[in-house]
Amino acid sequence: MTTQNFIFFSMCLFFIGLFGVVVRRNIVIILMSIELMLNAANIALVAYGRELEHMGGQMAVFFVITVAAAESAVGLGLVIALFRNLKSVSTEDIELLKR
Amino acid sequence: MSELIKPQNLVLSTEQLAMLMPYLIVAAGAMLTLLAGVIRGSSDPEANRRKRNLAAVLVGIATVTAGLLYTAKIWGEPGAVLFNGMLAADYYTGLMNAVFLAATGLVMLSSYSYLEKERIHHAEYYSLALFSCLGMMLMASALDLIVLFVALEMMSLGVYVMVGFRRADVRSNEAAVKYFILGSAVSAIFLYGVALLYGATGSMNIAQLATSLKSDPTGNPLLALGAVLVTVGFLFKIASVPFHMWMPDVYEGAPTSVTNFMTTGLKAAAFAAFLRVFIGLNSGGQGGGGTEGGLDASLHDVLWVVALVTMFIGNVIALTQKNIKRMLAYSSIAHSGYILVGLISGGKSEYGYSSVILYLIAYVVMNLGAFAIVAHLSERGDRRCDVEDYAGLGYRHPWLSFAMAVFMFSMAGVPPTVGFAGKYLIFSSAVQAGEIWLAVLGVLCSAIGAYYYLRVIVFMYMREPARAIAAKFAPAAALVVLVATAGTLQFGVFPSMLIHAAKKAAMNI
Numbered sequence: 196m197t198t199q200n201f202i203f204f205s206m207c208l209f210f211i212g213l214f215g216v217v218v219r220r221n222i223v224i225i226l227m228s229i230e231l232m233l234n235a236a237n238i239a240l241v242a243y244g245r246e247l248e249h250m251g252g253q254m255a256v257f258f259v260i261t262v263a264a265a266e267s268a269v270g271l272g273l274v275i276a277l278f279r280n281l282k283s284v285s286t287e288d289i290e291l292l293k294r
Numbered sequence: 295m296s297e298l299i300k301p302q303n304l305v306l307s308t309e310q311l312a313m314l315m316p317y318l319i320v321a322a323g324a325m326l327t328l329l330a331g332v333i334r335g336s337s338d339p340e341a342n343r344r345k346r347n348l349a350a351v352l353v354g355i356a357t358v359t360a361g362l363l364y365t366a367k368i369w370g371e372p373g374a375v376l377f378n379g380m381l382a383a384d385y386y387t388g389l390m391n392a393v394f395l396a397a398t399g400l401v402m403l404s405s406y407s408y409l410e411k412e413r414i415h416h417a418e419y420y421s422l423a424l425f426s427c428l429g430m431m432l433m434a435s436a437l438d439l440i441v442l443f444v445a446l447e448m449m450s451l452g453v454y455v456m457v458g459f460r461r462a463d464v465r466s467n468e469a470a471v472k473y474f475i476l477g478s479a480v481s482a483i484f485l486y487g488v489a490l491l492y493g494a495t496g497s498m499n500i501a502q503l504a505t506s507l508k509s510d511p512t513g514n515p516l517l518a519l520g521a522v523l524v525t526v527g528f529l530f531k532i533a534s535v536p537f538h539m540w541m542p543d544v545y546e547g548a549p550t551s552v553t554n555f556m557t558t559g560l561k562a563a564a565f566a567a568f569l570r571v572f573i574g575l576n577s578g579g580q581g582g583g584g585t586e587g588g589l590d591a592s593l594h595d596v597l598w599v600v601a602l603v604t605m606f607i608g609n610v611i612a613l614t615q616k617n618i619k620r621m622l623a624y625s626s627i628a629h630s631g632y633i634l635v636g637l638i639s640g641g642k643s644e645y646g647y648s649s650v651i652l653y654l655i656a657y658v659v660m661n662l663g664a665f666a667i668v669a670h671l672s673e674r675g676d677r678r679c680d681v682e683d684y685a686g687l688g689y690r691h692p693w694l695s696f697a698m699a700v701f702m703f704s705m706a707g708v709p710p711t712v713g714f715a716g717k718y719l720i721f722s723s724a725v726q727a728g729e730i731w732l733a734v735l736g737v738l739c740s741a742i743g744a745y746y747y748l749r750v751i752v753f754m755y756m757r758e759p760a761r762a763i764a765a766k767f768a769p770a771a772a773l774v775v776l777v778a779t780a781g782t783l784q785f786g787v788f789p790s791m792l793i794h795a796a797k798k799a800a801m802n803i
Contacts, residue, residue: 232482243493
């Protein structure tokens with residue numbers, strides 16, 4: 196397995212995630228897509244770290260994992276708060292602030 | 295193959311610990327504030343709640359004050375690089391940290407009575423603000439893109455929650471979710487850009503990135519993609535035009551005191567980090583008036599267009615806004631455009647990047663005051679926030695209207711205010727750098743902007759009062775407005791001190 200393969204894989208993941216954020220309407224799925232994008236970056240960091248024999252990339256992944264955990268905690272909290280008032284988790288129902 | 299992280303570089307000397315103290319103070323203060331939120335004392339829950347909020351705001355203010363004092367103490371000292379080149383402690387960091395701490399403190403002061411009025415007062419608010427402030431401080435001092443990413447997230451996560459602080463109101467929920475989805479998606483894009491840059495250059499350190507970019511200018515497509523993704527991340531955070539759609543909605547839906555925090559702290563922090571990365575990558579650390587500051591041609595063209603469109607769209611859409619929060623949001627987008635003009639021309643003019651720093655501070659001061667007034671004039675639930683609702687304010691609250699008029703004049707760039715000093719420096723540095731067209735078009739855009747700022751003043755002074763405005767201004771909030779007014783006028787009449795500090799900071803990046 197060469198680094199190129201890993202980078203190709205991580206790019207696929209990243210663009211699947213980006214596609215999900217742009218296209219999907221369910222906020223929970225959007226959250227999952229964001230996680231996919233972060234993990235794509237993790238794979239790229241680890242692969243490059245291995246190729247460069249540099250610990251920086253592999254260490255960075257730990258920070259990213261921590262941040263991703265905090266982010267999903269906050270995100271799910273916000274979604275629950277939204278669901279209580281709106282009774283929906285679809286972006287199609289978010290229309291109050293549009294003009 | 296590459297450098298190892300040496301343990302001896304990770305040990306902190308006493309001087310380095312002193313440099314870190316502002317960050318440590320804010321971190322400790324944020325946790326203490328969180329503790330203040332669980333104080334119990336009496337059996338009456340209402341009394342307990344009051345006690346908790348008061349304790350939290352007092353701890354918060356004390357933290358900010360201690361942080362400011364310590365920042366001032368270490369400010370004059372020679373700069374240092376901490377943690378194996380991860381964190382800078384220099385004059386620029388000191389200045390930006392002071393701005394963030396002061397903005398956070400003033401926002402907390404003015405939030406207290408606002409949150410009481412809105413009945414969404416919880417002690418966690420102050421803790422979130424402090425954590426976010428810590429993220430801002432780290433953003434301005436990060437020398438490594440991963441530190442920058444973690445700081446960015448630290449700053450944003452607190453604010454996502456603050457935007458949704460009016461839990462029972464669906465507008466606040468929507469704004470928070472919208473901001474969260476877009477913000478974290480863009481953070482992920484930024485991070486992927488960092489990963490690609492790391493792969494192409496073997497480092498995440500800004501200085502080392504710059505050297506390997508210089509030594510190897512061959513067009514590696516992954517390198518270019520990484521640079522584009524990182525730039526997109528910054529352009530989103532400063533809300534420049536293709537990525538500005540979130541801002542008016544979030545500004546309108548968030549509680550106004552949170553809008554105040556976002557417009558001052560968050561934007562200043564995003565620009566502070568952008569400036570450091572930008573200078574680091576473009577002129578190899580030559581901050582003030584760097585003559586060699588050769589911007590990459592394609593980046594220059596992209597930023598040129600973005601700056602122009604940002605100024606134009608921000609000002610033109612603001613013309614049509616009825617809600618004053620939305621109007622100020624679009625005006626804030628326009629201000630991002632002006633700052634980008636300073637960023638583009640900074641490398642080639644004698645002012646260097648000091649115009650950017652000066653404008654940032656001007657922007658923070660005037661918006662702080664304006665949003666504090668908007669917050670306290672609105673009725674519960676942020677209703678009655680339209681420009682029409684300010685009709686006749688000049689008769690009922692002469693001092694408040696005077697302050698609002700000062701902020702509006704300052705944002706429009708009328709002379710004896712700090713907004714004028716900032717705009718003057720930005721556009722004259724653009725002329726010096728040979729960006730004549732950008733300067734001319736920028737001044738035209740800001741002339742469009744004058745219309746909607748002056749409209750507020752016209753409504754305040756030249757219309758009959760439409761309603762009784764029951765503005766009960768708490769002393770703390772009045773103090774914030776007073777400080778912001780004094781700052782706007784003081785720095786407007788005597789800008790030399792601020793220009794000097796901005797110049798020194800720009801030299802030290």
